[in-house]
Amino acid sequence: MSIKKNLGLGLASAALGLALVGGGTFAYFSDTEVTENTFAAGTLDLAVNPTTIIDVNNLKPGDWMPRTFNLENNGSLDISQVLLTTDYTISGTDEDFGKHIKVNFLRNEDKSGVLLPTNVIVSKTLYELKSMSPDAVKNLSHSIFAEKSGLKAGTKDKLAVQFEFVDNGEDQNNLQGASVELKWTFDAKQTKGERR
Template identity: 75%
Template sequence: MNLKKKLAMSIATGALAVSMIGGGTYAYFNDVETTNNTFAAGTLDLAVNPSVIIDVDNLKPGDWMPRTFDLINDGTLDISKVFITTDYSYDGTDEDFGKHIKVNFLRNEDKSGILLPSNVIISKTLYELKNMSPDAVKNLSHSIFAEKSGLKAGTKDKLAVQFEFVDNGQEQNDLQGASLQLEWTFDAQQTDGQKR
C-alpha cells in the first residue's frame, strides 16, 4: 500500500472513531412534567335599583322630590369609583329647563359619618352637572365610622337624592307644559391591579 492510501485509510478510520464517540455523548436521563395553568378575568357588574329614579308630572316652581336608590356591585371585582354623568333633553320651552331643576343633595348613606354626611352633589342644577362627573362611592366625610371609598363585590350603597323645581321668585310662565328627560349614567371603575 502506498503512503497516500495508508494516509486516507487512517483519516477514514479516525473519522469513524470520532463519530462513534460523539454519537455516544448524546445519551442522558430525562424526566418531563407538564403544568396546567388558568387565567380567568373577573367581572365588573354595576346595577341601579330602581332603574327609574324619578318620574313625576304636574310640577310647579318650589316643588321638591326626595328619592332613594341603590348602587349594587353584582360583579366579582371590587369597584373603586362610580362616576355620575348627567345628560338631559327638554321639550315645550325655549328656556333650558335644566337650569331650573336643582339637585339639592345626592348623599351616599353608607359613606356618611355620624356628624358629616357624604354629599356627592350639593346644590347644583342639572345644567351645572352636565360639566361634572362626581364619584358616587367616595367617602367624602372622612369619618372613621363610615365605609371606605369604593364598592366591594357583592355589596350595595344606598343613595338619597333631592330634586327641586327652583322657584326663582320671577315669572316662570314660559316653563308651563315643559318636560325634561334626565339621563344619569353610572360608570364603574375597577380597583388598581395588585400582586396575585
C-alpha cells in the same frame, strides 16, 4: 487498487465509524417538567337599581321629589370610583328647564358620617351638574364608622336623592308643559393594579 490503499481506506472508515458511534452514544440524565398557566381578567359590572330613578309629571314650582336607588357591584373586581355625569334634553319651552330643577342632595347612605350626613351633591341645578363629575361612592365624611371609598365586588351602596322644581318667586308660566329628560351616567373605574 492496492492492498495498502484498501487497508488505509478500511482503517479510515473504521476510525470514522468509531468517532460517529462514540459521539452518538453520549449518556446523560434528563428530566422535563411542564407548567400550565392561566391569565383570566376580572369583570367590572356596575348596576343601578332601579334603572329609572325618577319619572313624574304634573309638576308645579315648589314640588320636591325624594328618591332612593342602589349602586351594585355585580362584577368580580372592586370599583374605586363611580363618576356621575349629567345630561338632559328639554322640550316644550325655549328656556333651559334644567336651570329650574335642583338636586338638593345626593347622599351615599353607606359612606355618610354618623353625626352629619355627607352629600355627594349639595344644592346644584341640573344645569350646574352638567359641568361636574362627582364620585358617588367616595367617603366624604372621613368617619371611621362609614365604609371606605369605593365599591367592593358583590356589594351595593344605597343612595338618596331629592329633586326640586324651584319656585323662584317670579312668573314661570313659560315652563308650563315643559319637560326635562334627565340622563345620569354612572361610570365605574377599577382600582389600581397590584402585585399578585
